[in-house]
Amino acid sequence: MAATRRTIGKILDDRLSDHMFIVVSQAEPYIHNYVKDVVKTTRGTGGLVAAMEPLLKANKGLWIAHGRGAADREVVDEHDKIKMPPGKKAYILKRIWVNKKNYRGWYYGFSNEALWPLCHNVFERPTFRQSDWEAYVEVNQQFADAILAETEGKKAVVWIQDYHLALVPQMLKDKRPDLMVGYFWHIPWPLADTFRICPWSKEVLEGMLGNELIGFQRHTYCRNFLTSVSKELEAKVDFDAMTVTYNNKTSYIRHFPISIDYQAVRQSSEKNKKFGKSYIKQTVTGRYEYLSVGVDRIEYTKGLPERIKAIDRFLEKYPEYQEKFVHINILVPSRTLIKRYEDLDRELETLIENVNFKYATANWQPIHTIKESLPPSEVYKYYKSANVAMVTSLADGMNLVAKEYVAAGPDDGVLILSEQTGAADELHDALIVNPYDIERLADSIKLALEMPRDERKRRMEALRTVVAENNVYTWASRFIHNIFDINSHLELRTENGNPATSG
Numbered sequence: 001m002a003a004t005r006r007t008i009g010k011i012l013d014d015r016l017s018d019h020m021f022i023v024v025s026q027a028e029p030y031i032h033n034y035v036k037d038v039v040k041t042t043r044g045t046g047g048l049v050a051a052m053e054p055l056l057k058a059n060k061g062l063w064i065a066h067g068r069g070a071a072d073r074e075v076v077d078e079h080d081k082i083k084m085p086p087g088k089k090a091y092i093l094k095r096i097w098v099n100k101k102n103y104r105g106w107y108y109g110f111s112n113e114a115l116w117p118l119c120h121n122v123f124e125r126p127t128f129r130q131s132d133w134e135a136y137v138e139v140n141q142q143f144a145d146a147i148l149a150e151t152e153g154k155k156a157v158v159w160i161q162d163y164h165l166a167l168v169p170q171m172l173k174d175k176r177p178d179l180m181v182g183y184f185w186h187i188p189w190p191l192a193d194t195f196r197i198c199p200w201s202k203e204v205l206e207g208m209l210g211n212e213l214i215g216f217q218r219h220t221y222c223r224n225f226l227t228s229v230s231k232e233l234e235a236k237v238d239f240d241a242m243t244v245t246y247n248n249k250t251s252y253i254r255h256f257p258i259s260i261d262y263q264a265v266r267q268s269s270e271k272n273k274k275f276g277k278s279y280i281k282q283t284v285t286g287r288y289e290y291l292s293v294g295v296d297r298i299e300y301t302k303g304l305p306e307r308i309k310a311i312d313r314f315l316e317k318y319p320e321y322q323e324k325f326v327h328i329n330i331l332v333p334s335r336t337l338i339k340r341y342e343d344l345d346r347e348l349e350t351l352i353e354n355v356n357f358k359y360a361t362a363n364w365q366p367i368h369t370i371k372e373s374l375p376p377s378e379v380y381k382y383y384k385s386a387n388v389a390m391v392t393s394l395a396d397g398m399n400l401v402a403k404e405y406v407a408a409g410p411d412d413g414v415l416i417l418s419e420q421t422g423a424a425d426e427l428h429d430a431l432i433v434n435p436y437d438i439e440r441l442a443d444s445i446k447l448a449l450e451m452p453r454d455e456r457k458r459r460m461e462a463l464r465t466v467v468a469e470n471n472v473y474t475w476a477s478r479f480i481h482n483i484f485d486i487n488s489h490l491e492l493r494t495e496n497g498n499p500a501t502s503g
């Protein structure tokens with residue numbers, strides 16, 4: 001049965017009663033910035049905050065993250081802590097201050113110019129700089145020291161998130177072998193021969209093997225990780241049991257596809273009465289019959305140029321859709337200090353301008369963009385108004401936009417989904433596409449628009465069942481159960497949350 005926001009808190013009550021629960025991530029659950037000299041709090045987007053908050057609230061736990069908001073320092077106490085969520089004060093957020101030099105080397109450098117392209121493998125060459133690596137080690141140590149200070153004399157479960165902190169687990173275990181440490185790697189893990197081009201691949205793997213449990217989005221990433229370890233370290237790798245034993249310590253490798261708070265997104269969308277053509281008028285001047293949406297960070301792994309080229313080809317090949325079809329892309333600026341991101345932003349602008357120039361008429365243009373980070377409730381209005389959502393990532397650990405469209409979109413909406421996403425493993429009733437194949441991608445838009453309504457509804461219903469069942473709480477509770485089961489030497493639970501049957 002799917003877990004819910006209410007039932008997940010009970011998991012910690014039952015299993016964690018005498019343990020502290022700590023979540024560690026680069027990104028903060030809440031960020032403080034100045035808006036016209038007034039401090040404004042913004043909640044982090046994505047499934048992670050939604051999933052972690054009920055757990056932290058139940059346990060009065062601790063979230064440790066890098067403070068990057070301009071007003072972050074102003075609101076914390078002398079221990080760099082602030083009670084969260086705003087107004088409720090149910091758990092503590094502790095902020096780590098990373099100096100500018102290390103921020104560039106750790107976050108922009110090794111995390112996002114080396115590990116990110118290395119793991120996504122979309123023909124974007126990773127950049128390995130000695131100085132970035134040194135900053136990565138230093139900042140990881142800074143996080144580990146903070147965790148060690150907070151857990152001194154206490155039993156604790158530490159759940160670390162994503163590729164910015166790969167060395168933290170072993171740094172913790174060196175000092176506190178009794179801590180329970182788990183990791184969720186949100187992005188892909190590449191083929192072993194790709195990963196090994198990283199000059200510090202062994203160090204990254206050794207850091208990761210400080211964990212008792214390492215979670216990936218897809219089974220293939222688990223296999224890739226096991227192969228990386230088997231090729232690079234003198235470790236015992238068991239591909240059937242999916243375990244690694246290294247320096248007399250065993251790590252379990254499992255896949256846990258992340259998800260969204262399905263009920264919350266669905267309800268928010270159901271309640272909302274502002275959608276459809278009257279709402280879309282604020283973005284689209286002129287008429288249209290069919291609306292397609294995309295929501296992405298300006299990110300080279302998302303297949304954005306491919307999407308625009310496919311729309312161009314669709315309108316060229318099927319001119320009857322000119323003046324009828326409109327695509328709106330919400331584009332969120334991201335990692336803007338990295339040149340590749342700036343270049344992509346310019347490339348996209350030129351591409352879009354060219355397509356619009358080619359087809360626009362007096363009162364219609366095919367592509368519209370909204371370049372800002374809209375609050376989720378606003379984004380859901382676009383989903384609800386859209387006949388089609390396009391997710392065309394060239395590589396993507398999961399892609400939660402796909403799941404959000406399923407929850408918030410219309411009952412007869414069609415999801416066009418890249419086969420290169422973790423979401424494609426679950427969302428079989430989407431129109432699955434190869435984002436590199438522009439011709440087929442163009443055809444899939446036509447297919448989506450011409451699909452009989454009964455079929456669209458049937459597919460959407462099937463997709464909703466999948467996302468409702470594996471929601472973000474099911475994801476988090478499976479992980480927590482697994483880490484406790486490992487420590488109690490119990491058999492690990494399977495994907496549906498039940499203890500695995502042997503054989």
Ligand code: G6P
Binds near residue numbers: 335
């Ligand atoms: C991906 C990563 C996250 C990251 C997010 C936004 O989803 O897996 O760890 O927080 O992108 O990227 P940013 O660099 O803006 O935090």
